[in-house]
Amino acid sequence: MKRIQLFMIIFFICLSIPLGYFVIRTQQSLAQEERAELRYFGDTLFYEMEKELSDLVLREEGRIIEEYTAASKLSALPEEPYILGYFQNNPDGSFQTPLASGAMMLSDAKQQENKNEAVSNEAISGVVRQLEEANRVFNTRRANVAEPPQNSRPELLPPEKVLPEKGAIEKEDSLSLAGRYLDLSRSKAKKEYLGQEKKRVENITADQAINLSKQAVAPAASKPAESRMADAETVSGESAGQATSFSADSEADKYARLEAPQEQSAPAPAVSEENIKELIAGKDLDASTFRAEVDPLQSVFVSDEKIVFYRRIVIGGQVYRQGFVLLIQPFLDHLSASHFISQPMSKFATLNLSVRDNGRQRTIIETGALANNPKFSLIHNFPRPFSFLSARLACDNIPRSPGRQTLNIMMTIMALVILMGLFAIYRSVYAIVGESFRRSQFVSAVTHELKTPLTNIRMYIEMLEQGIASSPEREQDYFRILGSESSRLSRLINNVLEYSKLEKKNRRMELAEGNFDDVVAEVRSIMQEKLRQEGFVLHVENPGNLSFMYDREAMVQVLINLIENSMKFGKNNAEKKITLHLEPEGGQVKISLSDTGPGIPKHALKKVFDDFFRVDNELTRTTGGTGIGLALVSKFVKVMGGRVVARNNDGLGCTISIFLPVENS
Numbered sequence: 001m002k003r004i005q006l007f008m009i010i011f012f013i014c015l016s017i018p019l020g021y022f023v024i025r026t027q028q029s030l031a032q033e034e035r036a037e038l039r040y041f042g043d044t045l046f047y048e049m050e051k052e053l054s055d056l057v058l059r060e061e062g063r064i065i066e067e068y069t070a071a072s073k074l075s076a077l078p079e080e081p082y083i084l085g086y087f088q089n090n091p092d093g094s095f096q097t098p099l100a101s102g103a104m105m106l107s108d109a110k111q112q113e114n115k116n117e118a119v120s121n122e123a124i125s126g127v128v129r130q131l132e133e134a135n136r137v138f139n140t141r142r143a144n145v146a147e148p149p150q151n152s153r154p155e156l157l158p159p160e161k162v163l164p165e166k167g168a169i170e171k172e173d174s175l176s177l178a179g180r181y182l183d184l185s186r187s188k189a190k191k192e193y194l195g196q197e198k199k200r201v202e203n204i205t206a207d208q209a210i211n212l213s214k215q216a217v218a219p220a221a222s223k224p225a226e227s228r229m230a231d232a233e234t235v236s237g238e239s240a241g242q243a244t245s246f247s248a249d250s251e252a253d254k255y256a257r258l259e260a261p262q263e264q265s266a267p268a269p270a271v272s273e274e275n276i277k278e279l280i281a282g283k284d285l286d287a288s289t290f291r292a293e294v295d296p297l298q299s300v301f302v303s304d305e306k307i308v309f310y311r312r313i314v315i316g317g318q319v320y321r322q323g324f325v326l327l328i329q330p331f332l333d334h335l336s337a338s339h340f341i342s343q344p345m346s347k348f349a350t351l352n353l354s355v356r357d358n359g360r361q362r363t364i365i366e367t368g369a370l371a372n373n374p375k376f377s378l379i380h381n382f383p384r385p386f387s388f389l390s391a392r393l394a395c396d397n398i399p400r401s402p403g404r405q406t407l408n409i410m411m412t413i414m415a416l417v418i419l420m421g422l423f424a425i426y427r428s429v430y431a432i433v434g435e436s437f438r439r440s441q442f443v444s445a446v447t448h449e450l451k452t453p454l455t456n457i458r459m460y461i462e463m464l465e466q467g468i469a470s471s472p473e474r475e476q477d478y479f480r481i482l483g484s485e486s487s488r489l490s491r492l493i494n495n496v497l498e499y500s501k502l503e504k505k506n507r508r509m510e511l512a513e514g515n516f517d518d519v520v521a522e523v524r525s526i527m528q529e530k531l532r533q534e535g536f537v538l539h540v541e542n543p544g545n546l547s548f549m550y551d552r553e554a555m556v557q558v559l560i561n562l563i564e565n566s567m568k569f570g571k572n573n574a575e576k577k578i579t580l581h582l583e584p585e586g587g588q589v590k591i592s593l594s595d596t597g598p599g600i601p602k603h604a605l606k607k608v609f610d611d612f613f614r615v616d617n618e619l620t621r622t623t624g625g626t627g628i629g630l631a632l633v634s635k636f637v638k639v640m641g642g643r644v645v646a647r648n649n650d651g652l653g654c655t656i657s658i659f660l661p662v663e664n665s
Helices: 002-061 108-116 123-144 206-213 226-229 235-243 247-255 273-280 328-341 401-465 473-506 517-534 552-570 620-621 630-637
Strands: 083-089 168-170 198-205 289-294 300-301 306-315 318-327 350-357 360-368 374-380 389-395 511-514 537-541 548-551 577-584 587-594 645-648 654-661
Touching: 002 306, 002 328, 002 374, 002 401, 083 123, 123 300, 123 306, 123 318, 168 360, 198 517, 235 537, 273 630, 318 328, 328 350, 328 360, 473 517, 473 552, 473 630, 511 517, 517 537, 517 552, 548 654, 552 587, 552 630, 630 645, 630 654
Parallel strands: 168 374, 537 577
Antiparallel strands: 083 318, 198 289, 289 306, 300 306, 306 318, 350 360, 350 389, 374 389, 511 548, 577 587, 587 654, 645 654
């Protein structure tokens, strides 16, 4: 049995190792799938944000040049709460705004329209003052802003903090399920710019050039000298030559001085209306046009709360800058409210929006579920001109995949099935080994039981042969003993034969209707001498009016086995009484045999009818028996369609009850 237990343990270990590996790998795959799914929706979130930024850039880059200096859609306060207003920065550092009327104010029609919209001049004046202040700071910083090289890639912002080792950061080249099916090398290439990536050239008329040069503020001379010096800029050399041209070769010759302006150490005056008129005076300009070079949109910080987005426009060697002032906090609030707060993702993830100015990174917005120890973090850096902006999505607990619950249920069921199977195998093997052991004991017991009566028979025969019996009465006693031992031997052999037939299921029952008196009489006749020798009294309670179906020979053997069992274990008791009682019970007849013996241990009441079973105690070890007596009783009764139960009496002894049907089919 120990060897079998060892084999089962080895089998369990060999089965558990691959199953455990399978479970671990499946859990890892599900975790990867969960991260990939969260990454996909995080990328989708950032894509929607980037799309809105791209739409904003394309809208601003698509504006015509005159919108910033004449009455236009930009003459009203912006609808977006995050845009302060629009303005134009002239080559000499002065600025114009479409919000102005006359030089700085709205046109009468536009002013009336804004009045109808309840927009006061005071509010517009306040915005103009803020724009003027932004223009002043812009003049001090614009010269330090490097022009974006063509096809340049924005610098990626590092994450704010290093996540713990168990919280893996999702990077661009992290494991992706999509990579198994698609070549994402091209689509993974990060977009470098949200709008136009290269400079574009537009053809403008002379009137448009004149409108662009109209000054709306005091000339540069009225400004402080330090501002004028910082604001001065001109396009020289090849850049200027590429920036300005005419629609015809002859006109290019006429306006050669616009193509090659001289480098200036002093502030460059704006190309005013008079300048343009001087350029075209006395010339044939019926079809003349100017070419204006328009750069992509750029951004520069003018304060911690404001950013200027502008585009460079080069006309006649002079650089104009047109753009708007973006309010950082309202803008990030808008992005968060529009794309994240209302999403289910905000219930388990946090969105961090931060800006970076001159190497200093500041977190402006942090919303959603708090992530103290994130297991997932996805960082997105937006392309130019929003390269100062980065977004980070993080969460402590990644939403569970539905497949994980299915896997857990299936693995639990599989584990239970394996354990139950191993337990069933163990119990079966244990039962087989136990039965094998009992069979070996049965063989030994049968050998002993056969040897005992044979020895007695041989001894008494030898005594009779030697004339040891001194009287005829003594001889008769010897003969009765020989008959008893012969009957005992015959019953033992008959039990073994009947058991073998019942095991092979070829024992046929000859059922006949009777009142059980014939069985009782035959049992008395067979067991009378044995009962007398052992000092037992058999008391029978049979009403005599019961009629039911039974096999007489089988019932005789059943009662003899029960009586012998009671005599064998109760021979040392002071009271030696056996009671046989018959009574009807429902549609059955109950045959009960009670004794006054030691009874049966409670744990063995159901096992006493098992094959070769004997209670393991001192009494059974000192008492002979084969272990098939009660098993044979149970088999006989079951074949006749009945059942047998054992119970201990309230006092001494136990009762074996047999239930047989009145009518048996």
